[in-house]
Amino acid sequence: xxxxxxxxxxxxxxxxxxxxxxxxxxxxxxxxxxxxxxxxxxxxxxxxxxxxxxxxxxxxxxxxxxxxxxxxxxxxxxxxxxxxxxxxxxxxxxxxxxxxxxxxxxxxxxxxxxxxxxxxxxxxxxxxxxxxxxxxxxxxxxxxxxxxxxxxxxxxxxxxxxxxxxxxxxxxxxxxxxxxxxxxxxxxxxxxxxxxxxxxxxxxxxxxxxxxxxxxxxxxxxxxxxxxxxxxxxxxxxxxxxxxxxxxxxxxxxxxxxxxxxxxxxxxxxxxxxxxxxxxxxxxxxxxxxxxxxxx
Amino acid sequence: xxxxxxxxxxxxxxxxxxxxxxxxxxxxxxxxxxxxxxxxxxxxxxxxxxxxxxxxxxxxxxxxxxxxxxxxxxxxxxxxxxxxxxxxxxxxxxxxxxxxxxxxxxxxxxxxxxxxxxxxxxxxxxxxxxxxxxxxxxxxxxxxxxxxxxxxxxxxxxxxxxxxxxxxxxxxxxxxxxxxxxxxxxxxxxxxxxxxxxxxxxxxxxxxxxxxxxxxxxxxxxxxxxxxxxxxxxxxxxxxxxxxxxxxxxxxxxxxxxxxx
Numbered sequence: 001x002x003x004x005x006x007x008x009x010x011x012x013x014x015x016x017x018x019x020x021x022x023x024x025x026x027x028x029x030x031x032x033x034x035x036x037x038x039x040x041x042x043x044x045x046x047x048x049x050x051x052x053x054x055x056x057x058x059x060x061x062x063x064x065x066x067x068x069x070x071x072x073x074x075x076x077x078x079x080x081x082x083x084x085x086x087x088x089x090x091x092x093x094x095x096x097x098x099x100x101x102x103x104x105x106x107x108x109x110x111x112x113x114x115x116x117x118x119x120x121x122x123x124x125x126x127x128x129x130x131x132x133x134x135x136x137x138x139x140x141x142x143x144x145x146x147x148x149x150x151x152x153x154x155x156x157x158x159x160x161x162x163x164x165x166x167x168x169x170x171x172x173x174x175x176x177x178x179x180x181x182x183x184x185x186x187x188x189x190x191x192x193x194x195x196x197x198x199x200x201x202x203x204x205x206x207x208x209x210x211x212x213x214x215x216x217x218x219x220x221x222x223x224x225x226x227x228x229x230x231x232x233x234x235x236x237x238x239x240x241x242x243x244x245x246x247x248x249x250x251x252x253x254x255x256x257x258x259x260x261x262x263x264x265x266x267x268x269x270x271x272x273x274x275x276x277x278x279x280x281x282x283x284x285x286x287x288x289x290x291x292x293x294x295x296x
Numbered sequence: 297x298x299x300x301x302x303x304x305x306x307x308x309x310x311x312x313x314x315x316x317x318x319x320x321x322x323x324x325x326x327x328x329x330x331x332x333x334x335x336x337x338x339x340x341x342x343x344x345x346x347x348x349x350x351x352x353x354x355x356x357x358x359x360x361x362x363x364x365x366x367x368x369x370x371x372x373x374x375x376x377x378x379x380x381x382x383x384x385x386x387x388x389x390x391x392x393x394x395x396x397x398x399x400x401x402x403x404x405x406x407x408x409x410x411x412x413x414x415x416x417x418x419x420x421x422x423x424x425x426x427x428x429x430x431x432x433x434x435x436x437x438x439x440x441x442x443x444x445x446x447x448x449x450x451x452x453x454x455x456x457x458x459x460x461x462x463x464x465x466x467x468x469x470x471x472x473x474x475x476x477x478x479x480x481x482x483x484x485x486x487x488x489x490x491x492x493x494x495x496x497x498x499x500x501x502x503x504x505x506x507x508x509x510x511x512x513x514x515x516x517x518x519x520x521x522x523x524x525x526x527x528x529x530x531x532x533x534x535x536x537x538x539x540x541x542x543x544x545x546x547x548x549x550x551x552x553x554x555x556x557x
Contacts, residue, residue, distance in 0.1 A: 179409040234359030
């Protein structure tokens with residue numbers, strides 16, 4: 001079977017994965033619930049964010065470089081997301097087939113950015129040096145301190161995002177636009193700018209996830225597609241009824257993935273996750289948590 | 297009549313290619329209240345949505361306080377369906393411009409923001425006032441006008457009754473500090489008791505001299521509130537009646553459809 005400390009180790013790595021997926025899936029879910037489009041470029045936002053941070057760590061070393069890189073990456077990616085709204089979504093917003101068109105435009109953007117990364121940084125794998133080393137003991141199991149930090153910061157970032165959406169005027173305006181665009185327009189809210197802000201925020205969370213993933217795994221121009229797929233599973237599994245739905249689902253997916261990798265091997269883990277997703281789609285298509293399809 | 301606040305000049309519009317209203321000209325003066333009466337499906341709401349900036353007008357102008365709110369000229373028709381016209385053709389009127397000018401449209405049967413609480417919605421509403429002063433006083437008045445909303449301030453809009461939603465809608469409109477308030481069938485589908493309560497509120501808004509455009513199916517309701525009544529029929533204003541000669545419901549129906557409606 002499995003010894004207690006191995007179990008704890010596998011569980012801990014599952015929880016870490018869950019934190020990263022939560023960060024990515026929430027970004028995806030926020031765009032989906034607000035704009036009603038699915039952003040296939042979310043994966044390359046992760047990759048681009050990681051590369052920006054990596055570039056900074058090349059000239060500024062140590063944890064200062066890491067912090068600086070992460071901050072710069074989050075800020076720049078917010079800008080990228082903001083601008084991309086005007087390029088990818090806005091020109092088609094009066095079209096009846098917006099959802100389908102956005103699939104194509106975001107896929108196109110993903111492809112262009114991915115190849116852009118390949119041109120600029122090359123295909124060789126890179127890794128961002130973890131800012132902190134050493135391990136933390138958890139009932140006999142040794143867990144990397146970097147992983148613990150990542151989990152903490154990811155959860156903190158989600159908490160900040162939740163508070164922003166609930167408590168600030170800007171966040172409330174974003175939720176208002178998500179729930180009823182026409183009524184929001186009649187209140188004089190600048191819908192386009194709020195949409196752009198939403199994609200910007202989503203890209204910023206993706207960048208943060210990218211920086212974290214970049215410090216635990218290798219980064220390559222296409223490495224965003226795997227987390228994107230996992231986030232898709234998370235969003236479908238958990239639904240988007242509440243802000244917390246994808247977060248809870250992310251931890252389920254992360255832990256399930258981690259245990260499948262341990263027991264069934266790396267190549268069977270996606271099959272397990274997709275089987276879970278199919279089961280949820282069959283039994284409770286709106287997702288495990290909450291019963292409505294579209295809110296924030 | 298005093299100087300015109302809002303003026304519609306030969307306004308035409310609809311949902312391309314379906315024309316809904318044609319050549320509508322009307323005006324609302326300072327401190328005036330105008331009723332719009334007409335059967336369902338004749339384009340009243342489409343007209344008002346156009347004025348509010350949600351739908352592009354095809355032709356004609358919306359002028360508020362002497363300033364034209366829409367783009368000049370006519371709407372160009374689409375020649376081909378295989379072409380993204382939206383890239384090249386700007387919106388001809390924007391809700392943001394209209395709201396900024398001070399024209400606030402309260403939608404009919406509005407769901408507003410189902411997942412937000414009453415308090416949150418009323419907190420966002422003054423954003424439409426664009427920093428004009430007087431929001432605090434208006435908040436007091438809204439509390440006074442709709443005490444029920446105070447009781448339900450922590451409820452999500454989704455859980456409110458139809459009447460309460462309508463109250464929130466009107467409160468949101470008022471918190472935008474309107475220079476002209478457009479109420480689209482405020483009493484639609486309400487129970488008689490709520491209807492009375494809401495009529496009372498609208499009357500009080502009227503007494504505070506906020507210029508109004510009110511749409512309703514009920515002439516008795518309108519006749520106590522408006523200075524002038526416009527009959528709207530098949531996408532055009534067919535008759536204008538002033539307060540002195542306000543018809544009964546049956547008379548108005550007869551005017552529109554002949555004796556045997």
